[in-house]
Ligand SMILES: [Zn+2]
């Protein structure tokens with residue numbers, strides 16, 4: 001369905017013909033409605049099954065079984081500022097060497113899982129396979145580690161996609177993660193950030209290249225009442241996206257920013273798309 005949609009989109013965009021664009025629009029509406037029906041069916045059944053293995057889910061987490069909960073690649077020791085995995089626990093109030101060298105603009109980062117199988121497969125299925133039932137599953141896993149976030153947080157901000165990418169994907173995975181979290185935490189979702197320009201996929205870029213690619217990438221327009229915003233994303237790689245977005249929020253008058261993500265990439269891989 002996705003491949004067909006992409007082919008139709010490319011041919012419609014190439015021809016710039018009103019009929020082609022209309023055909024694409026009709027096809028997409030039908031496809032999205034069919035998908036919504038399937039998703040409703042999935043969402044009705046999926047709470048009974050673990051999203052990772054299909055076994056009966058645990059009473060503690062309605063989307064994951066006890067075996068998978070134990071086997072997931074949890075990060076035991078991490079830097080509190082950037083969530084980078086560490087060999088040992090740091091003393092309270094001490095950040096990793098990288099954060100000490102170049103302090104991030106956020107207060108804390110909570111990213112409890114390594115970006116490894118089956119977490120990477122689940123996040124790819126969510127983003128590129130439109131398996132949206134993974135979003136509440138990952139959100140439930142995040143909620144179990146939410147105690148590490150400061151109690152002062154007052155809003156959730158999903159990392160925005162550029163409108164072109166959002167239009168083609170049909171949803172923003174970070175916003176899908178935010179929806180159940182907002183219900184759990186009783187906090188609003190604030191869609192106050194926009195991608196100023198289309199940035200290419202970050203995979204395969206070095207930290208310095210990512211920095212250049214993302215410089216001034218976000219526009220933020222936010223009411224002054226929010227004091228501590230949590231940026232929500234699916235995966236943190238070098239932390240450059242969240243760093244640039246946090247800088248934009250702080251420049252708009254938000255005093256404190258933290259980050260909540262499902263996973264932290266340990267090694268940068270050419271195969272990991274942002
Ligand atoms: Zn399982």
Ligand SMILES: [Zn+2]
Pocket residue numbers: 079080081082083084095096097098099100
């Ligand atoms: Zn750090």
